Amino acid sequence: MDLDRLGEFGLIARLASHIPHRSRRVVKGIGDDCAVYSQPGGNYLVVTADALIESVHFDLNTTTPEQLGWKTVAVNASDVAAMGAAPRFAVVTLGIPKTTKVNFLDRLYKGLGRACEAFGVDLVGGDTVSTPEHWMLSLTMLGETRKKRLFTRKGAKAGDAILMTGTVGDSALGLQILKSPGKKWSGSPADRKHLIQRHLEPTARVKETAKLAKSRLRVTSMIDVSDGLGQDLGHLLSASEVGAELWEASLPLSKPFENTCIKNGLEAGELALGGGEDYELLFTLKSEDVKKLLRSFVNYGTPVTQIGEVTARQGVVWVRTNGRRQTLRKPAGFNHF
């Protein structure tokens, strides 16, 4: 059988079936943003890995080495944050072609170092290997959380509010701009630069998750938006065995994103729903706590917005700005194959 018949998630499920599960200390194995392992002291360790491959995930003609280093740390910190955990330490595997210049590696490590500093991570080790041709960077990050404040994809209940941090769609549009150097874009170059930067230097919501974990707000489930809002919401809902209404009119869109969409005749809602790599937190909350949460994020710097509601009935109803209700069968998003 070929890979494309199975798809990414079909493949992972199949591979997981070969792995014997041994220890009771594995609280969560394959299937969430991080795996969870219980520690003797009663805390939880969370662990995640993300690899970036040259020409698949990045292009050294448009990404600086500093940005590449930064992004590698940020995408992993985002997975740790999505569990309600604080990033602690990481190891990096570097695959480099023999022709690599040391100056390039210095700059890569400056970016890694800056992101480690920003997200509170210690890079404690790694492995360095040579590759036949393409660059490869793989990072494994460990975080910690108290048992009671572990957030997972499972736990959303009908009636809960659906919220997200930041804005959605910037990164996908930034990537689209990067990938079409020949195209004539209308609108402001500063807007386009902002969108590209959001793609190349994403942030991770480490402070925001810490604020939520410290609060008494009843967060019922969480995921980070990496594959695309539609697809990641789908993951969260299927883990929780519920459905949702998603409100197009409420999606938090940045000004540069809205402007660029309007000026170039792009469907903002579709792009926001399907585009990946926002690295925002998507979470559900007991509806009685919404007001308190929104109040606590006033003047905080990071916007938090309610974008829908959990329903008992499975599937996602996409409530368009024009009032039309559309059922999303298979949420759009990024498939890695």
Add this chain to the structure above:
Amino acid sequence: MDLDRLGEFGLIARLASHIPHRSRRVVKGIGDDCAVYSQPGGNYLVVTADALIESVHFDLNTTTPEQLGWKTVAVNASDVAAMGAAPRFAVVTLGIPKTTKVNFLDRLYKGLGRACEAFGVDLVGGDTVSTPEHWMLSLTMLGETRKKRLFTRKGAKAGDAILMTGTVGDSALGLQILKSPGKKWSGSPADRKHLIQRHLEPTARVKETAKLAKSRLRVTSMIDVSDGLGQDLGHLLSASEVGAELWEASLPLSKPFENTCIKNGLEAGELALGGGEDYELLFTLKSEDVKKLLRSFVNYGTPVTQIGEVTARQGVVWVRTNGRRQTLRKPAGFNHF
């Protein structure tokens, strides 16, 4: 500057200088077989990563997918064992070309699963990405040890005995045989098969390190032999700021290794000293404890042998079987570039 001017270890030291060190919980960062991170309960977590790249570290014409999966787990478990720690869990990053057959992946995961079972590891997650051309496998493994039983490269004192588990050289000779399919080898095919198997399916000394960690034997330093006995002994000695006498006549050589060397006119001692990937434990012990240790390993299944002695004077004196004493300036071994 180019990579080959700097060398692997020069490069790692240089990259490490860009990384801010933040937390006091980092007991050991870059520079040992594993990094060490202290846990709230007082135990230590150890962490290591090793990547295998197709055409650099393995060749799918001579390695089965099961062996590849097995080896990926074993080499990491060996680094964990070298810290006196017990392997606990791992995450794997898989980079696969789009043309990969699912059956191949099934077999890879059977090998991974079998090794996880053998070494007591839970594979809790990972990442799956597509690569332009070559296979890539990167595994990060976490282990645990009690604070008092952490073994590191540093701690060997003049007068300590140098010991190792198992035999040395098999894997390097196995690789040599694999890499010369056109060559006419003399001696028994069964011997050559054994050596190749030692290269493709190495073991990790997880039980042996647990036995040492549980005992009252005063192990003063430890490393695993991955780059070659000479080079890894060099790492241990320089971390401990001591030297050594290494006794060629005492090196534990397997019968298949000795036979194949003799029949093909190969210098057994040189090969054992320079060849990598034995994945045996190399350690130092207070000399008063040697007898007790050797006794405790009688009938245990894994041989343990004294192969030399730590000296105050730095450098390695290689005492040949013919009585000649040779100073090894730069120990032979595997450089990854």
